[in-house]
Amino acid sequence: MSTIRNVGIVGAGQMGCGIAHVCAAAGYKVQLYDLSMERIEAGLATIHGNLARQVSSGKMSEEERKAALSRIKGSNDVNDLSQADLVIEAATEDETVKRKIYGQVCPVLKPDAILATNTSSLSITRLASATDRAERFMGIHFMNPVPVMKLVELVRGIATEEVTFTTAKEFVATLDKTVTVAEDFPAFIVNRILLPMINEAIYTLYEGVGTVDAIDTAMKLGANHPMGPLQLADFIGLDTCLSIMQVLYEGLADSKYRPCPLLVKYVEAGWLGRKSGRGFYDYRGEVPVPTR
Ligand SMILES: NC(=O)c1ccc[n+]([C@@H]2O[C@H](COP(=O)([O-])OP(=O)(O)OC[C@H]3O[C@@H](n4cnc5c(N)ncnc54)[C@H](O)[C@@H]3O)[C@@H](O)[C@H]2O)c1
Numbered sequence: 001m002s003t004i005r006n007v008g009i010v011g012a013g014q015m016g017c018g019i020a021h022v023c024a025a026a027g028y029k030v031q032l033y034d035l036s037m038e039r040i041e042a043g044l045a046t047i048h049g050n051l052a053r054q055v056s057s058g059k060m061s062e063e064e065r066k067a068a069l070s071r072i073k074g075s076n077d078v079n080d081l082s083q084a085d086l087v088i089e090a091a092t093e094d095e096t097v098k099r100k101i102y103g104q105v106c107p108v109l110k111p112d113a114i115l116a117t118n119t120s121s122l123s124i125t126r127l128a129s130a131t132d133r134a135e136r137f138m139g140i141h142f143m144n145p146v147p148v149m150k151l152v153e154l155v156r157g158i159a160t161e162e163v164t165f166t167t168a169k170e171f172v173a174t175l176d177k178t179v180t181v182a183e184d185f186p187a188f189i190v191n192r193i194l195l196p197m198i199n200e201a202i203y204t205l206y207e208g209v210g211t212v213d214a215i216d217t218a219m220k221l222g223a224n225h226p227m228g229p230l231q232l233a234d235f236i237g238l239d240t241c242l243s244i245m246q247v248l249y250e251g252l253a254d255s256k257y258r259p260c261p262l263l264v265k266y267v268e269a270g271w272l273g274r275k276s277g278r279g280f281y282d283y284r285g286e287v288p289v290p291t292r
Pocket of ligand 1: 011012013033034089092093094097100101119143235236237240
């Protein structure tokens with residue numbers, strides 16, 4: 001165990017729930033915070049389902065599942081984060097949203113609490129400047145789905161103290177994850193490489209080079225990817241994909257990162273992928289059906 005006992009999580013979406021799941025399973029007390037109890041309850045239901053799946057697949061015992069669930073509390077009151085030793089912000093990938101959250105969360109936190117962000121792309125140094133604790137702020141970037149994916153990227157801001165970094169590294173090790181360290185540049189390592197590939201797949205669709213099915217099949221069987229790039233985009237969330245491309249485009253000022261207009265169109269339509277029921281595939285029926 002690290003010096004962390006209580007973990008606060010901001011955002012009960014895909015990532016917040018996954019992080020809550022692995023923290024609770026590793027023995028931490030978890031306080032999950034989101035805007036409404038409706039979102040918290042939907043998040044807790046997801047965690048329930050995912051923990052149950054781990055029991056059915058023999059990765060966890062029924063007692064461990066019950067114990068993990070009992071460690072997670074949900075609330076829409078930010079004051080409930082006051083006991084946290086570490087707060088991981090996993091809210092929407094939007095700098096304005098995140099800055100506003102830090103303004104609300106920081107006054108509630110213990111003075112020595114560490115605040116981390118799960119951002120996929122935004123500057124850690126710039127986000128740190130919206131907190132009262134730049135030296136105790138950093139990026140702890142989990143991969144989706146959190147209970148399955150082994151990697152966590154750690155990113156220091158310019159002011160992050162060594163003790164903050166070491167504590168985060170020890171904490172991640174207790175979750176049985178492998179750490180990689182990235183410098184604070186747009187989208188860090190994984191998404192700097194992955195998202196332009198996904199964006200290119202969307203251009204390939206946009207230009208009519210192939211259908212959704214052709215593109216995903218090509219990359220699965222031709223490049224040995226476990227999932228096609230369009231399927232993966234739906235899984236990540238098309239709004240998140242677009243935000244990351246915009247951060248790369250603006251942050252690196254290179255036209256090669258220009259978000260595909262078709263990605264923009266899907267996001268404008270509210271077709272955000274799996275989480276909204278439709279993206280490059282329609283998930284509302286028994287099996288996903290390509291939308292183009
Ligand atoms: N989706 C991925 O594959 C992935 C992978 C790694 C990291 N991330 C990062 O994790 C973060 C969350 O992504 P996600 O996919 O879970 O998004 P999501 O849309 O599933 O969830 C975001 C949650 O944040 C909540 N939220 C928004 N504003 C809030 C506020 N002011 N206070 C409290 N909660 C608020 C929303 O209600 C929602 O429940 C983003 O920064 C994203 O870039 C995503």
